[in-house]
Amino acid sequence: MKISLCILASAMLLATPVMAQSSQNNATTAAPNVQSAASTASMHKEGEWRASKLVGVNVYNNSNEKIGDINDLILDSSGRVANVVIGVGGFLGMGEHNVAVTFDQLKFAKEPVKTVSNDGAGKTGNAGSTSTTGSASTSAQRSDNWYPDHVVLNANKDQLKKMPEFKY
Structure with missing residues (x-):
């Protein structure tokens, strides 16, 4: 043994x-x-964006009118963006209506929204500076590409307000 x-x-x-x-x-x-x-x-690769930077990006319609901003991204179990939650209406977050749209409904733009300034109406006392209508940024391109300048959605504010509210 x-x-x-x-x-x-x-x-x-x-x-x-x-x-x-x-x-x-x-x-x-x-x-x-x-x-x-x-x-x-x-x-980082071209065309990839940080989700934290997409939240807050302004959403415009095809007429360059601001209709809301991105409040959240909803991912599916495979990690793909299933829905984008857009905040519509309200003022300083009060009375805002959240709606969900599919990611493929959005067009991402790298360049700032183009707006038309009134002929001299926006001139100030500063040397040649003018203001433009809307909330557009300057025409200079950003040097980073971690997020788009804005998003375009083929809808207007009234259509989005009539959509069912997205509930968490």
């Missing part, structure tokens, strides 16, 4: 390095796949 226990213990001691070596080999063969996936995901 003692001899069989000694043989069993010796066999276990000899097998332990073999098992450890095979698990290390599995780990090293799996590691390059994880590392290669991590290296491609570690850099």
